Amino acid sequence: MSRLEQTQSQYRSLRLSATAGHLGELLAQAEANELSYLELARQIAEHELAERTRRRIDRHLKQAQLPAHKPLEAFDYRHQTTITKRQVSALLDFGFIDERQNLVFIGPPGVGKTHLAIGIALKAIEAGYKVLFRTALALVEDLELAEMKGELKKRLRQLGKYDVLVIDELGYLPMTRQARYNLFQLINSLYEYRSIILTTNKDFSNWGAFFHDDAVAVPIIDRVIHHSHIFMLGGESYRLKQKTTS
Ligand code: ADP
Ligand code: MG
Numbered sequence: 077m078s079r080l081e082q083t084q085s086q087y088r089s090l091r092l093s094a095t096a097g098h099l100g101e102l103l104a105q106a107e108a109n110e111l112s113y114l115e116l117a118r119q120i121a122e123h124e125l126a127e128r129t130r131r132r133i134d135r136h137l138k139q140a141q142l143p144a145h146k147p148l149e150a151f152d153y154r155h156q157t158t159i160t161k162r163q164v165s166a167l168l169d170f171g172f173i174d175e176r177q178n179l180v181f182i183g184p185p186g187v188g189k190t191h192l193a194i195g196i197a198l199k200a201i202e203a204g205y206k207v208l209f210r211t212a213l214a215l216v217e218d219l220e221l222a223e224m225k226g227e228l229k230k231r232l233r234q235l236g237k238y239d240v241l242v243i244d245e246l247g248y249l250p251m252t253r254q255a256r257y258n259l260f261q262l263i264n265s266l267y268e269y270r271s272i273i274l275t276t277n278k279d280f281s282n283w284g285a286f287f288h289d290d291a292v293a294v295p296i297i298d299r300v301i302h303h304s305h306i307f308m309l310g311g312e313s314y315r316l317k318q319k320t321t322s
Contacts, residue, residue: 133201211243
């Protein structure tokens, strides 16, 4: 084993694997550029830190289970005029996450609610936050299963590990009484503790009817809209527009 290889394996046993892999390159560059020892030491530390950050973001991206790659850069504000780029950009300092506030996108199908939720989620992940994306239906099934196994509390705790929970498409499908109750438990456990990004086709005035039973609807609405940024989106369905113009 060469001296370099020995050193690399020492770096590996110190769990500095990014540095280990690039040590030869880092040294060669340092020599070519006649770097000072301090500068080389700094570059090694920076390389390892940058690589770790990249890996963490990759891991968070996988964990988020976003259903599609919909970056904000692909969002067309000329089509969707009921929200401005300025409004969306203002969210990207992530004060809303730090302050445990929610985002609510309300509007008919096809107007870009899910796209915005995913786009903001992507930026949050890049900024180092942990996100989980779930449709309301999948979430309710998830909670139902946990409840049947007597593990609802445990599951709620797990869902509380993410900085942001995206709940997509609330209101599209009817829910059983138990499902509504479980959802209430979830929202209650996240209230003022984590952020929710919610998309829904139902205006709050229709939530009572959707949840059948106001005893659950009112406290859910109350907790979601308290400390939240609400965006009412309108206009034509983007899907429909694409069909008619192509
Ligand atoms: P919603 O969740 O409101 O039903 P989506 O966000 O799923 O709508 O949008 C439907 C499709 O149209 C997606 O493929 C989305 O990327 C696209 N889309 C919607 N609005 C816009 C927009 N303003 N700019 C670019 N693409 C858009
Ligand atoms: Mg949607």
